[in-house]
Amino acid sequence: MPEQLYGIRHHGPGSARAVVAALAEQRPDILLVEGPPEAEELLRWVADERLEPPVALLGYATDDPRRAGFWPFAVFSPEWQAIRWAVEHGVPVRFFDLPYAYRLAEPQPDAGAEPSDDPEPGDRPELNDGPNTNGRPEPSGGPGPSGGPDPIGGPEPGSAPGAEAGPEAEAGTDDPPPRRPVDPIAELAAAAGYDDPERWWEDVVEHRGAPAFTAIAEAMTAIRDGAPEDPDDLLREAHMRTVLRQVRRSHDNIAVVCGAWHVPALARKVPASADNALLKGRRKAKVTFTWVPWTYGRLASWQGYAAGVRSPGWYHHLFTSENEVVVRWLVAAAGVLREEGVPASSAHVIEAARLAETLATLRGRPLAGLTELTDASAAVLCEGDPLRLELIGRRLVVGERLGGVPDDMPAVPLARDLAAQQRTLRLKPEALERPLDLDLRRDNDLARSRLLHRLRMLGVPWGELDQRQRSTGTFREQWRLRWQPEFAVRLVEASAHGTTVVSAATAAVATAAREADSLAEVTALVEVCLLADLTDAYPPVLRALDTRAALDADVAHLMAAIPPLVRTLRYGDVRRSELGGLSSVTTGLLARVRAGLPAAVSALAEEAARELRGHLDAVHAAVNLLDDDPRERWLDTLASVADRDDLHGLLAGRLVRLLHDAGRLERAEVRRRMGLPLTAGVAPADGAAWVEGFLGGGGLLLVHDDALLSLVDEWLAAVPADSFTEVLPLLRRTFGSFAAGERRAIGDRVAHRGAAVDRRPTADLDHDRAAAVLPTLGILLGREIR
Known part of the structure; x- marks a missing residue:
């Protein structure tokens, strides 16, 4: 009997039910399914109940894992149900689409482009169409239950998310493959009088039982007869026909499951010589395949997957x-x-x-x-x-459902080591984002933290630290976990560094340290070593740190490096990490900063002074975590610099505030120094800069020190009218950074002081004009004035 061609819609539950029923009636000797032939040996795993959809075949170039593609399957995918039926009934199954090795051997459009480190939806590893192909532009209209552009036929393997048909697109490629000009479902829906192709498909197929494969084949034939041909489709279909001819020699009862778009081409009588000529001379790359978990979120067409469905959870519900x-x-x-x-x-x-x-x-x-x-x-x-x-x-x-694969599934050693650690630490990958609160005093939580930090170094950001809660000075970390299917590709790429997570992360850190271009990059790696507990990575990182620090004479760069180093020293014992010679490196950097600070603070413009003030604050906060000796030396340096006359007001005020908070300056001395820039002979802008430097970061000092508040109040009252508009924005920037409670308290103190001052006779006061400024004054003082 001739082969039976079952044209299906990829990821269609109606097609899935129809295919199973048709196979049960036909009882074929062999089943051919649209998919990558290199993955045939993995089909036996479909019988394993531990292989739980949604899953995907992951194929990648063995010598360059960044060039990878996915073939996703859901429980309602017709190909998945057909393969399961064949495996359960002992029927041989073959994938007969164009080999993925051909696609990877083709010249790449952007061969010189650098791959993205953090791919976005348009440049993550390709979603190959194999079994889930889709090749038409997405129809217009509101959300529908079914999916995507053209679910009944599709482009060849190698298409990037959002792509239709065309050359295989490498991860990071910005140029999308060309799209087919025809949407067969839209054509059929329009012929039936529907303005929404998705509603037509749901009414005709999903709600009316099994589709008529013969009728669908005739409809596809009519549409293809008047549509331009896609060269990539012609190549794929030539290979499909070649395989079909080979199978006919040994089997009479053949079943073929493929996208309905390809049925007319497979039924057409084409000479073998024509197909051979089209396929002749094509090179093959070496590829590797495995099964990986997938998610319904990644199966959705709005994620950019051309053969995706808009509502995977709804389709799952329809099928089950x-x-x-x-x-x-x-x-x-x-x-x-x-x-x-x-x-x-x-x-x-x-x-x-x-x-x-x-x-x-x-x-x-x-x-x-x-x-x-x-x-x-x-x-x-x-x-x-x-x-x-x-x-x-x-x-x-x-429906963010995450599939599962057996633990003994063939995979790179790095992925197997990660799976073992996930089981040991009871840290199961999930598709939905979930919070994870870790107490680093617990051994299991500490091990979880180290694993998540190591994976981040390998480019697998399974966990993201909640920056609002993050504090390396506590015993707690708060993470947000969400597993993404493309992490499987990242693990393959990272396997070049090592066979275990810790060895690969160590090698990645060492490589990054050697290739770092700046002191800040190396300093960040020191914290990575601490957080990820990469003891063996410390020697190369510290050597790189020494080298970069010796070559960098910029005091600002040296100051920026100190805070993370001090945090690492201070909290290394919390994470029970070995810190090696980090203490001597940090002490040496601090000594260089103290020596270079006097020259670095002189004659600075406002922008440079503002930047240096930030570094001063950060280093001062870090030094307070060290022992008394380095802290006292740092304060001695600040005291010597604060006496200079050529300091910008921002720096002069800030140094006085730091020395005051450290107990090096009495209040009387602080008031004396504040009075100098706030005198009548000093430009108001310079005085405002000094106030901003002194008060930046909080206004409690003005709340509790009447003398300082009086100085600022009296200076502000004495500012000439022609200079007030210049000073006001600077002061608003300073006082606007205070907490609302601080501003309110300062306003109350100012109002209280005003009530105690002797008032002059108000017989000549224009009360109407005075009342007009009260709303603005109330806003400035933070309180209602009547």
């Missing part, structure tokens, strides 16, 4: 729910809301179900689809709240 699809969906939606504390009763579910079915009837649809369920949920369950509806969309419509 045998009956009561509408009610079960609304029950799940109510459960999502209740988990967030939103009341959703059974009455809500009943009313929403009635509304969804009524909407389907009014709209002439056979059954309520996702559009009707969304409208009903918005009106009844969510009571018009868009945030609640968004929550349902994220949890159910997309």
Whole structure:
């Protein structure tokens, strides 16, 4: 009997059910599936229950793992269900698409481009279409239950996310492959009188049972007859026909599962010589394949995956729910809301179900689809709240489900070591973002922290530190964890550094230290060694630190390097890390800063003075964490510099404040020094800069010291009218940085002082004019004035 060609829509639950039913009726001797032939040996794993979709085949160039592609599968993917049926019934399965090795051997469009270190949706490793291809522009219209541009046929392997058909695009490539000009589903929907292709597909296929493969093949033939051909499709289909001819020699009962777009080409009578001529002379690259976990979020078409579906969670529900699809969906939606504390009763579910079915009837649809369920949920369950509806969309419509692969799945040693550590530390990868609060005094939490920091050094940011909570001076760390499928590619790339996480991270740090161009880069690596506990990386990092510090004469650069080094010294014992010779390096840097600071502070412009003030604050805060001897030497240096006459006001005021806070200057001396720049003979802008330098960072000193407050108040009152507009923005910048409570307290003190001052007779006072300034004065003082 001739082979049976089953043209399907990739990731379509209706197609998945139809294919399984057709295979059960045909009972073929062999099954051919659109997919990369190099991955055939991995098909046996489909029978393993531990291989839990969504999963993806990961293929990459053996000599350059950055060139990689994915072939994702969901439980509702027709190819996945066909392969499972064949494996369970002992039917041989072959992938017969164009080998991925051909794609990787082709010249790259951006061969000279540097790959991105942190790929965005448009430049992460490619989503190859193999089994999940899609090659048409996304149809217009609102969100629908099905997906993507053209789910029934697609581009060849190697397409980047968002790409359609065309040459394989390397990760980091900015030029998207060309798109096919035809959207077959849109063509068929328009012929049926639908303005929304997704609604047409849902009505005709998903809600009406198994599709008619013969009818779909005839429709595709009619569309392709009038459409321009894609050269990449012609190449792929030539290879498919070649494999089909080979299989016919040994099998009579053949089943073929492929994108419906390819069915007319496979049924067409084409001479073998023509296909051979098209394939002749093509080179192959060496490629490696494995299974990796995937997520429904990455299966969504809005993530840029051309063959993706807009609503993976909804399709999963359609495929796995045998009956009561509408009610079960609304029950799940109510459960999502209740988990967030939103009341959703059974009455809500009943009313929403009635509304969804009524909407389907009014709209002439056979059954309520996702559009009707969304409208009903918005009106009844969510009571018009868009945030609640968004929550349902994220949890159910997309459904961030993460697949799983067996522990003994072939993988690079680095990935296997990471999987072992994840099991040991009870740190399971998850698709949804979740917080992780670590107490570094606990051995397991400390080991988790080290693992997450090591992975970040390898370019696998599984965890992101919450910067709002981060403090290396405490025993706690707060992370946000979210596993991304592309991390599998990063692990393959990082395996060039080592076979375990710790050895690879150590080698990566050592390499980064040798290649660092600045002192700041090397200093950051010292903290990495501490946080990730990379003891063996300290020697090369410290050597690089010595070299960079010796070559860098810029005091600002040296000052910027000290705070992270001091934090590392101070909190190394918290993380139980060996710090080696870091103490001597830090002491040497601090000595160089003390020696170079007098020359660095002289005759600076405002921008340079502001930058140096920031470095002074950071170094001063860091030195306070050291022992008494280096701290006292640092204060001696500040005291000697503070007496100079050529300091910018920002620096002069800041040095006085630091010495005052350290107990080196009495209040009387502080008042004397403040009085010097606030005298009548000094330019108001210089006085304002001194006040900003002195008060920057907090105004409690003015709240508790009447004399200082009086100095500032009297100086401000004496500023000439023609200079006030120049001084006011500077003072607003200073006082605006204070906390609201500090500003209010200062305003109260000023008002109290004003009430105690002898007032002159007010017989000639224009009360109306005076009242006009009270609102502005109240804003400046932080209190209501009546």
